[in-house]
Amino acid sequence: MSTATTERDALYARALAKHWFYPLTLPDGRKLTSSHDGRVDAIHHTRARMLDAFLADRFADDRSALGAIDLACHQGWFSLQLARAGFGRVEAVDARREHVEDAALLADIYQSNAMRARQSDVFALKPDVDGTHDLVLMFGLLYHLENPIGALRVARALARRACVIETQVVPHMAGMVDWGSYEYVRPLKGCFGIIDEVDETHAPEASVTGVCLAPSTEGLLWLLRAIGFREAWVLPVPSDGYEQLRHGKRVMVAALV
Numbered sequence: 001m002s003t004a005t006t007e008r009d010a011l012y013a014r015a016l017a018k019h020w021f022y023p024l025t026l027p028d029g030r031k032l033t034s035s036h037d038g039r040v041d042a043i044h045h046t047r048a049r050m051l052d053a054f055l056a057d058r059f060a061d062d063r064s065a066l067g068a069i070d071l072a073c074h075q076g077w078f079s080l081q082l083a084r085a086g087f088g089r090v091e092a093v094d095a096r097r098e099h100v101e102d103a104a105l106l107a108d109i110y111q112s113n114a115m116r117a118r119q120s121d122v123f124a125l126k127p128d129v130d131g132t133h134d135l136v137l138m139f140g141l142l143y144h145l146e147n148p149i150g151a152l153r154v155a156r157a158l159a160r161r162a163c164v165i166e167t168q169v170v171p172h173m174a175g176m177v178d179w180g181s182y183e184y185v186r187p188l189k190g191c192f193g194i195i196d197e198v199d200e201t202h203a204p205e206a207s208v209t210g211v212c213l214a215p216s217t218e219g220l221l222w223l224l225r226a227i228g229f230r231e232a233w234v235l236p237v238p239s240d241g242y243e244q245l246r247h248g249k250r251v252m253v254a255a256l257v
């Protein structure tokens with residue numbers, strides 16, 4: 001057996017021994033075990049289709065000179081999608097070391113030279129150190145954070161052209177708010193729901209602090225414009241897509257610099 005074959009088999013063996021959050025198949029056709037018995041596959045497939053449609057719309061030309069960053073990449077499923085879509089450089093970043101190791105393993109298995117995985121908290125990223133990127137992805141992160149507005153500001157600072165954010169959302173509340181006096185009122189622009197993950201910070205998909213604020217869709221769109229994106233909108237969901245996205249309980253939002 002050649003050294004290359006032995007190395008490839010060792011990579012496959014490592015992957016087969018792990019649990020994966022995503023529905024993955026090795027290049028030789030063997031399926032990897034998904035940690036939720038396939039119950040969450042639909043959400044990943046729907047999001048991947050929505051991201052593909054956005055790329056076809058806004059990044060239609062040759063992407064080999066473009067760079068992207070995937071914030072909270074988990075095991076790198078969407079980073080890999082961007083690399084396969086032709087982005088020349090894809091930074092896969094997550095706070096959890098074990099996810100970064102898995103993302104790096106995927107990059108090796110699928111022989112992606114574009115993808116580079118590294119560990120960082122989203123709040124530690126700075127454009128002067130970490131660069132700016134044509135596309136910033138922030139999927140499944142916002143509603144696990146106690147400072148979601150700060151994270152949106154990080155995404156804006158790192159973005160050269162566009163940012164795509166995917167998040168769980170809470171019901172919107174609208175109306176006028178007395179602001180010091182009933183004679184001085186302000187319109188409510190959106191709201192956040194407080195979600196408790198305090199006892200789940202060990203969970204691979206959870207918050208690292210346990211205190212979470214999930215925005216309303218209207219609030220998120222308002223915030224994106226307020227922090228410096230010129231345009232923001234909710235991306236369309238396929239009619240057979242995952243129920244939460246179809247019913248507006250999660251949204252994927254595009255924002256342009």
Ligand SMILES: C[S@@+](CC[C@H](N)C(=O)[O-])C[C@H]1O[C@@H](n2cnc3c(N)ncnc32)[C@H](O)[C@@H]1O
Nearest residue numbers: 072073074094095096121122139140205207208
């Ligand atoms: C629900 S998973 C979403 C993963 C992936 N982006 C997706 O949408 O499938 C949340 C991810 O956020 C990461 N995470 C949580 N807090 C973070 C932080 N402050 N900075 C960076 N990553 C964080 C977790 O480790 C986990 O991988």
